[in-house]
Amino acid sequence: MADDLSHRALAMLRAVAEGRxxxxxxxxxxxxxxxxxxxxxxxxxxxxxxxxxxxxPDGRTAELTDAGRAVLSVTLVA
Structure with missing residues (x-):
C-alpha cells in the first residue's frame, strides 16, 4: 500500500494529519x-x-481516512 505512494504523496498525507x-x-x-x-x-x-x-465535517478541512492513517502508520513503523 505505502509502496505505491511517492515521498511527495506521503508528505502531503503528513500535512493533512498535522491539520495544515x-x-x-x-x-x-x-x-x-x-x-x-x-x-x-x-x-x-x-x-x-x-x-x-x-x-x-466542516466541508473544508482535509482529514485522513482510515486508509490514509494506515499508510502513515506503516511508513512510521518501517
Whole structure:
C-alpha cells in the first residue's frame, strides 16, 4: 500500500494529519497546504480519489481516512 505512494504523496498525507490542509469539495478536489495551493494537484486528486483523504465535517478541512492513517502508520513503523 505505502509502496505505491511517492515521498511527495506521503508528505502531503503528513500535512493533512498535522491539520495544515484544506480540501475543496469538487469532482476534482484541490488540496491547499498552509493556505497555498499544492504544487502537485494530480497527486492530490489521486489521494482523494484513492480514499486516503477526504473533506472533514466542516466541508473544508482535509482529514485522513482510515486508509490514509494506515499508510502513515506503516511508513512510521518501517
Amino acid at each position: 490542509a484544506v480540501l475543496s469539495r469538487s469532482c476534482e478536489p484541490d488540496l491547499f497546504i498552509d493556505g497555498v495551493p499544492c504544487c502537485d494537484q494530480m497527486t492530490a486528486h489521486a489521494l482523494a480519489h484513492g480514499g486516503y483523504v477526504a473533506a472533514g
